[in-house]
Each structure stands twice: as C-alpha cells, then as structure tokens.
Amino acid sequence: MAALLSITAACGSGSSNDAGGSSGSGGLTDVTVGIVPFTPNAVLFLAQKNGIFKKHGLNVTTEKAAAPTPIVASMVAGKQQFGFLTTPVLVNASSQGTDVKCVSPIDGQISPDRDAxxxxxxxxxxxxxxxxxxxxxxxxxxxxxxxxxxxxxxxxxxxxxxxxxxxxxxxxxxxxxxxxxxxxxxxxxxxxxxxxxxxxxxxxHPSSDLWPNGTIYCYAATANYLKENPKVAQEFHDAMVEAITYTKDHEDEAKATLVDGLGLSAEQAQAQVIPSNFVPEINTDSIASIEKVMVEQGAIKKEVDPADLVWNPQG
Incomplete structure (x- = not known):
C-alpha cells in the first residue's frame, strides 16, 4: 500500500502576519505562487475566484514561468512564496543543496484514467x-x-x-x-x-503509466520560508486541500476558470480533463519510485528520504 503523507492541521487557519508574509488589504497575507500554465491550474484558479484562499487568510496572486526550475530561483530570491515543482525538480534541488519541500498537492494525485x-x-x-x-x-x-x-x-x-x-x-x-x-x-x-x-x-502516458495515483508535482516552498511562516504554510495547504476536495464534485466550475487563467475559449476550457484522482495527499512511495529511476538514469547520485521533501508542520 502506498505511503500517503497527509499534513495535519497543527496551526489554526485565519489571518497571518508571520515574518516574510506581507499584510494585504482586509488583514489578508499576500503571497505569490509561481505556476507553469497547464490545465491543473484550474484548482488554484478556483480557490482564488471562489474566495477559498481569502477564507484561509490569504490573498494569492500568480506568476507564470515556462518551467519549474526558474520557480525555484524565484522562491529562493523571495519573489515567490510558493511554486509549482515537479518531483524530479524537487529532488534535484534538494540534492544540490537547495532545501525545498512540498506543501500541498496541485490537484490531487495523477489518475491512471485521466492523464492529460x-x-x-x-x-x-x-x-x-x-x-x-x-x-x-x-x-x-x-x-x-x-x-x-x-x-x-x-x-x-x-x-x-x-x-x-x-x-x-x-x-x-x-x-x-x-x-x-x-x-x-x-x-x-x-x-x-x-x-x-x-x-x-x-x-x-509516461506519468500515469509509471506512477499511477502518484505525486508527480506539488506546490512547494523553501525550508527557510516554511520555518519562518508556518501559519501561512498551513493556511495555503488547508486552502488547497479544500479546493481539491471541492473540485472533485465541481469540475466544470473549476475548468471555467481556464478561460481567464489560460486564455482558453469556454468550449476549450470545458473540453479539458483535470488529470487527478482528487486525493489531496502526497504519495511518498511514488516519490521514492521516481528517485530510483533518477538514480538509474544518472540524474542524481543517491536518493533522498521522501519524507524530507514534504513539509511537516510538526517540525
């Protein structure tokens, strides 16, 4: 059975003024999330549009990048607080001395029946x-x-x-x-x-063929940011869990956000498939499996404990 690491609530939700988070209007904390434009962004866009982030004390804006690696650099520089990373980028960053950790799934886990x-x-x-x-x-x-x-x-x-x-x-x-x-x-x-x-x-379909129901990407943050801003991290995590759970039964509503978010027509947006099983947990077994392949291919020299790549609010 896959090891699923679920981040339990250790800190209360609500407004936060932790160090490193700027205070926005209405007592909300402003955070910027780096994204790579693709269909699963619909879950985050929905959380923005429906006020899920605001409910959890956050004012979230996004910045687009062509690939995950520049997002790591932006988070290290403090320009972005959270960002989209694929599992190999997460592993590579850690193996090269940049401590970044998954905070929440993007849309759940990759579905073997819905890989987009x-x-x-x-x-x-x-x-x-x-x-x-x-x-x-x-x-x-x-x-x-x-x-x-x-x-x-x-x-x-x-x-x-x-x-x-x-x-x-x-x-x-x-x-x-x-x-x-x-x-x-x-x-x-x-x-x-x-x-x-x-x-x-x-x-x-490489991802779902090899890692069905696995974690192949996540929203991450630097370990330093997480240490200094645990309440913001908890709020972001809780908001994404709520948004993923909501999207499971309201997928058309989520896909409609792709009109503004990705510039699709309404027809194109509804034709999309969010490639998720909507389980809002990090599958650490799949991270370990991906690491083994990376070692085999010479991408990394040794594996990192998957648990070290996932934020734990307990410390």
Whole structure:
C-alpha cells in the first residue's frame, strides 16, 4: 500500500502576519505562487475566484514561468512564496543543496484514467511505437522534468537507443511537431489537444503509466520560508486541500476558470480533463519510485528520504 503523507492541521487557519508574509488589504497575507500554465491550474484558479484562499487568510496572486526550475530561483530570491515543482525538480534541488519541500498537492494525485499529458509522435514522422524513437528528437518542457524522466524510462525499456531530448515550452510543441523540428514530444493539456487535432500519434502516458495515483508535482516552498511562516504554510495547504476536495464534485466550475487563467475559449476550457484522482495527499512511495529511476538514469547520485521533501508542520 502506498505511503500517503497527509499534513495535519497543527496551526489554526485565519489571518497571518508571520515574518516574510506581507499584510494585504482586509488583514489578508499576500503571497505569490509561481505556476507553469497547464490545465491543473484550474484548482488554484478556483480557490482564488471562489474566495477559498481569502477564507484561509490569504490573498494569492500568480506568476507564470515556462518551467519549474526558474520557480525555484524565484522562491529562493523571495519573489515567490510558493511554486509549482515537479518531483524530479524537487529532488534535484534538494540534492544540490537547495532545501525545498512540498506543501500541498496541485490537484490531487495523477489518475491512471485521466492523464492529460502524453508522449506523442508527429503526424509525418512514421513513428507508431516507442521503439521507433531510437535516434529521434523528443521535446520535453525541461531537461530535469518528470516528462524527461518518464519518457526516457519508457523509451529505453522499449529498446530504443540514441534518443535526443530537447527542452521546449509546452505552447511551442504543437507547431514544432507540425513543422518536423521534433519527432515527438511529451506535451500536456491544453496543448496536447492541439497536437492531436493536427494528427499527432499518441504513444504513451509516461506519468500515469509509471506512477499511477502518484505525486508527480506539488506546490512547494523553501525550508527557510516554511520555518519562518508556518501559519501561512498551513493556511495555503488547508486552502488547497479544500479546493481539491471541492473540485472533485465541481469540475466544470473549476475548468471555467481556464478561460481567464489560460486564455482558453469556454468550449476549450470545458473540453479539458483535470488529470487527478482528487486525493489531496502526497504519495511518498511514488516519490521514492521516481528517485530510483533518477538514480538509474544518472540524474542524481543517491536518493533522498521522501519524507524530507514534504513539509511537516510538526517540525
């Protein structure tokens, strides 16, 4: 059975004036969250729109980044208090001496039946199977991403050799596939739909194929910020748990926020699938599994205790 680390309430919710959190209007604490634009942002957008964050004492704004690594730098610099990180980026940061920890899930755990990301081949590449990717060029959002770790394992296990991986923002991938600048890509909603409509061939769903019901990303913060602002962290965590739980039964309402949040049409927004089982807990077994793959691939030298990568309000 997977080890699920649920962060229990150790501090009361409500308004907070911990060190490092600026006091906003109405006694709310202003926090900035770094995000990478993709469909699961709908849960956070919903928490903003419906006042869930305000209920927990927070005034939340977001800043977009092309990939998770710049978000780490922004949090270390104090420009962002929380940020979207994939599990490999979380592990890499820790192994390189930057202490960051998951505070809450993004949307729950990755659902094996609802994965909104896929490894797809370009329409004219002639690629129909993972083993065909030997010697081909595959786009991933960044070279330390969950997409690279997962795709590389599946492609290698299929017997393909010599695959080249290139970093590329998600919004650029559909056109790069259509132009033949890359042979394949690991691409997520809302951009994967554009690629598939243009004829891209789905080959696999790396994250859910390898880590069903796992934690492949989270909202994180630096250990220093968490130490100085435990009430803000608890409030953020509690708000996200409430938002994830609410979204489970109000998915259309959450997806509607993607119109303003990601610039989708109303029709495009409702066509999205939030790739979650809506379990608002961190699956530490899946983090350990991802670390093992990273060691096998030479991305890290040794594993980190998954419990050290998750914020514990008890200290």
């Amino acid at each position: 990301s896929a490894l797809v081949a370009s329409k004219d590449s002639g690629i129909t199977d993972l083993k065909d990717l030997g010697g081909k060029k595959v786009a991933v959002v960044q070279l330390s991403s969950i997409n690279l770790i997962g795709a590389q394992k599946l492609i290698t296990d299929a017997g393909a050799k010599g695959t080249e991986y290139v970093a590329m923002p998600f919004p650029q991938m559909p056109q790069a596939l259509a132009d033949g600048r890359v042979d394949a890509a690991v691409i997520t909603s809302p951009y994967v739909e554009s690629a598939l409509e243009a004829g891209a061939v789905p080959l696999a």
